[in-house]
Amino acid sequence: MTRPPHSRRSFLSGSSALLAAATASAVFPWSAKAFANSMAMDRPRVGCIGLGGMGRGDAHGHRSFGDIIALCDVDESRAAKANEDPNIGAGKADLCTDYRKVLERPDIDVVSIVTPDHWHVKIAIEALIAGKHVFCQKPLTLTLEENQLIRNACRKYSDRVFFIGTQQRSDQERFLRAVNMVRRGLIGDVQKITVGINGGDVGGPFQKSDPPAGLNWDMWLGQAPKVDYIKERCHNTFRWWYEYSGGKFTDWGAHHVDISLWAAGLDQEGTGPVEVDGTDAKHPVSFKDGYPEQDDRFNSAHDFNVIAKFASGMEMHITSRGDNGILFEGSKGRFFVNRGKITGQPIEENWDKDQFGPEQLQELYKGKPFEGHKNNFYRCLAEGGLPVSDVYSHLQTMNTCHLAVIAARLNRVVKWDAKAEKITGDDQAAAFFARTPRAGFEIARV
DSSP: OOOOOOOHHHHHHHHHHHHHHHOSSSOOOTTSHHHHHHOTTTSOEEEEEOOSHHHHHHHHHHHTTSEEEEEEOSBHHHHHHHHHSTTTTTTOSEEESOHHHHHTOTTOOEEEEOSOGGGHHHHHHHHHHTTOEEEEOSOOOSSHHHHHHHHHHHHHTTTSOEEEOOGGGGOIIIIIHHHHHHHTTTTOSEEEEEEEOOOOOOOOOOOBOOOOTTBOHHHHHTTSOOOOOBGGGSGGGGGGSTTTOOGGGTTTHHHHHHHHHHHHTOOSTTOOOSEEEOSSEEOSSOEETTEESOSSSOOSOSEEEEEEEOTTSOEEEEESSSOSEEEEEESSOEEEEOSSOEESHHHHTTTTTTSSSHHHHHHHTTTSOOOOHHHHHHHHHHHOSOOSSBHHHHHHHHHHHHHHHHHHHHTSEEEEETTTTEEESOHHHHGGGOOOOOTTOOOOOO
16 A cells, blocks of 8 residues: 655755754764654655665665665565565565556655666666656666766756765775875875776576576566576676676676775766776686677676776776775875775874864765765755765766776777767777667666
């Protein structure tokens, strides 16, 4: 059963009033339980699309700020599991297997999109058209063309908040400190960034079979080519197939390349590499003209050192070798950061002393106070403005990641015109700019 349509204006005005009443000088603590309980009729209503492990984890976070009233997954068992969770659906949410059922509901304000990567943009654009605010997991896009399609949609529907699930942007102790250190020039001119993202899985041959009961395999495939069901193509291992993702380049790359470009000041439209060298990339199957020759094995790159070169002379090495994390090397110093540590002379000697505090964090948060990842999303719903994990900077990351995929698949250097956003001098490489979706799964163009 659907609830009466929620008034976004009521939510915004109610939130603003609560903010004003909370304190005259301090920032309203969006992480406090008081927010979750003070506006029962004004809490955003959330529909969750995609309910695997990450989808359920995100749903837990959304429930702190909104009421989850719809759960959708092409695998019926996943939606049912989420609804049984007292911290997600609590047995009260409406269940469906078609995301359009969620988008057509006027009483849903926010959609959380945590599907396989090849579905992100199609659902996200349709959600914007339907008037929803969007939380979408990384990587947002499957192709370079999708970057442009979603950017156009976000510009047209700029009154909607669009948030990317790149949670490293909310890590104060490590990644935000690293970004601040580099952006303030404390290690000098950035000369080299090594981005360690590990390699994709190797496996196969895998057996074809009938899809399990309750899974709509045709819908799961979406825009991708129609193929027989293989368990390893689906759910937890879909990222090791180029048909649905970009392997590690767009998996961990969406995190570490993002932090690297943000730190280097190369996260704005019109910036990017001038060329990407994929000659040192290996795949677990043979490739011809950039396409795998076997269909029953993982096919994304598993061993690589792809080098992106920038106009300034800076190089970014995106590699499966060495530690997972980011090594920044500047003319004055170097340091390493990952999810477990930040280390190096600039850190040990506190080169950022008196230059990394609330003021700098607020600058990185685009004028908003530092707080948790989803806290920032829901603050933007009430206050407006771009979130810390905004769509526009993320697309710059995805340009570099997709170029790394293309260069690796072709095992050669790919030239890139960052201002025009096009591959130059190589018709074969340029053909990877977009993919032709399967009939019936076209992406809306706005």
